[in-house]
Amino acid sequence: MELLNQHVSIRKFKSQLIDSCVLESIIYSGTKASTTGNMQLYSVIVSDNDEEREKLIPLHFNQGVAKSAPVLLTFIADFNRFSKWCTMSNASPGYGNILSFFTAAIDALIFAQNVCVTAENYGLGICYLGTTTYNAKEIIQVLELPKLTFPVTTVAIGYPDELPELTDRIPLKGIIHKGKYVDYSTQEINKLYAFKESLESSKKFVAENNRESLAQVYTDVRYKKSDNEFFSLKMMEVLKEQGFLE
DSSP: OHHHHTOOOOOOBOSOOOOHHHHHHHHHHHTTSOOGGGOOOEEEEEEOSHHHHHHHGGGGTTOHHHHHOSEEEEEEEEOHHHHHHHHHTTOOOOOOSHHHHHHHHHHHHHHHHHHHHHHHHTTOEEEEETTTTTTHHHHHHHHTOOTTEEEEEEEEEEOBSOOOOOOOOOOGGGTOOSSSOOOOOHHHHHHHHHHHHHSHHHHHHHHHTTOSSHHHIIIIIISOHHHHHHHHHHHHHHHHHTTSOO
């Protein structure tokens, strides 16, 4: 519990390499995660040398965290392996659809989180890279992914070279709904986000981006509607190319 409660994202790593046995042990523990029907609809691509990482770093918009990490783990929603097993066993797979993609994506993300918790237990630091789905098409080409696979997230992993403060979270009462979803009043929304907005780091964030509020930083700068629409269309095209929208 203490390990989970003390989690922070690490964006600066030491140059120290991760022993291959340690990395394999971490990934092994990842495979003990829950999975749909025990199908294990995931794979992970380990990029742990300069040549491999340098091909991926530009696809993560040259983020410092991607450059700093000695290992990048790309987690793949993978129905390719299972479908081949079905075909070889005289069974007819029918997984070229959006439900199957979503199922495999869930499997891959649960697997990824188990890997991350295990890594932190080893004294390593991690950071999820949300840029994976933005450039899924290009990542597919670099990693030579076959049809019925899709990269859903990347984790930068290594020994921490920083000790960030805990990240703020909205109060638990803003998350829990008992029995049914109860929508929020304006007053409740203000209370839930008051602490986040009051932080000096948030105020600095707003000032640096020349906005009136923290919410505007999210809607106008970090996660713009135009970007969401652009990458959504791109993602749908890639899902079709990968055989998930037949």
